[in-house]
Amino acid sequence: MRIPIIAGNWKMYKTEEEAFQLASELQKRLKDVNGVKVILCPPFTSLSSVRKAIENSLILLGAQNMHWEEKGAYTGEISPHMLLTAGCKHVIIGHSERRSYFSETDEFVNLKVKSALKFDLSPIICVGEKLDQREANKTEEVVEIQVKGAFKNLSAQEAEKTIIAYEPVWAIGTGRTATPAQANEVHTFIRELLSSEFGKQCADKINILYGGSVKPENSKELLGMPEIDGALVGGASLDAEFFEKIVRNAIES
Numbered sequence: 284m285r286i287p288i289i290a291g292n293w294k295m296y297k298t299e300e301e302a303f304q305l306a307s308e309l310q311k312r313l314k315d316v317n318g319v320k321v322i323l324c325p326p327f328t329s330l331s332s333v334r335k336a337i338e339n340s341l342i343l344l345g346a347q348n349m350h351w352e353e354k355g356a357y358t359g360e361i362s363p364h365m366l367l368t369a370g371c372k373h374v375i376i377g378h379s380e381r382r383s384y385f386s387e388t389d390e391f392v393n394l395k396v397k398s399a400l401k402f403d404l405s406p407i408i409c410v411g412e413k414l415d416q417r418e419a420n421k422t423e424e425v426v427e428i429q430v431k432g433a434f435k436n437l438s439a440q441e442a443e444k445t446i447i448a449y450e451p452v453w454a455i456g457t458g459r460t461a462t463p464a465q466a467n468e469v470h471t472f473i474r475e476l477l478s479s480e481f482g483k484q485c486a487d488k489i490n491i492l493y494g495g496s497v498k499p500e501n502s503k504e505l506l507g508m509p510e511i512d513g514a515l516v517g518g519a520s521l522d523a524e525f526f527e528k529i530v531r532n533a534i535e536s
């Protein structure tokens with residue numbers, strides 16, 4: 284049995300103070316919640332304030348990106364060791380916004396995934412097709428290349444510590460959502476792919492989250508699908524009431 288995971292990707296929103304307020308509010312609202320793993324991924328500048336707001340709670344801290352090196356002359360970058368010592372347990376890797384605006388390739392994603400695991404961070408690996416690729420019936424082909432690229436040279440023991448987020452690019456921040464059946468179909472494909480690469484036992488341990496305009500209204504149906512093990516939430520994670528509802532829907536589904 285996989286415990287559902289609801290992760291909030293706050294993207295480039297919230298000052299340190301605003302992040303503290305939102306995380307404190309969530310900590311209060313989600314006090315009684317169990318049976319679901321909640322992860323908050325604020326910007327780097329707010330990791331410390333969110334860490335303070337969620338201490339003594341079950342909410343976990345995550346980052347949105349990292350470099351693969353432990354340290355070095357990489358101006359503007361953040362290392363996995365820095366994230367670990369800042370209290371992070373998770374890190375989002377290969378988000379489509381990083382792939383498209385910052386030219387992140389599958390090779391970079393693979394380096395980052397391996398490095399995150401080495402530093403005891405569980406990566407949330409994002410994959411997903413663009414609209415023209417879906418329309419050309421290339422969804423599985425694209426997702427297979429991304430999954431195989433991200434997991435290259437990983438052992439099954441390493442692979443089972445990861446989380447995958449299937450995020451169709453055309454559904455991110457657009458208000459368009461994949462239908463529960465469309466998402467479940469791709470999740471099933473990813474699980475089969477993981478099973479053929481690492482064996483069924485390993486594949487069954489990996490949570491596959493859906494991401495793309497998840498809101499309280501559509502979350503129940505999406506999270507109720509057998510292969511959808513949680514959600515990576517962007518816009519709606521910036522609103523405490525919406526995010527709480529999505530978390531509670533994950534428990535009920």
Ligand code: PEP
Nearest residue numbers: 455456494495496517518
């Ligand atoms: C995301 O940023 O990963 C995301 C899914 O965003 P949104 O929920 O806003 O579509």
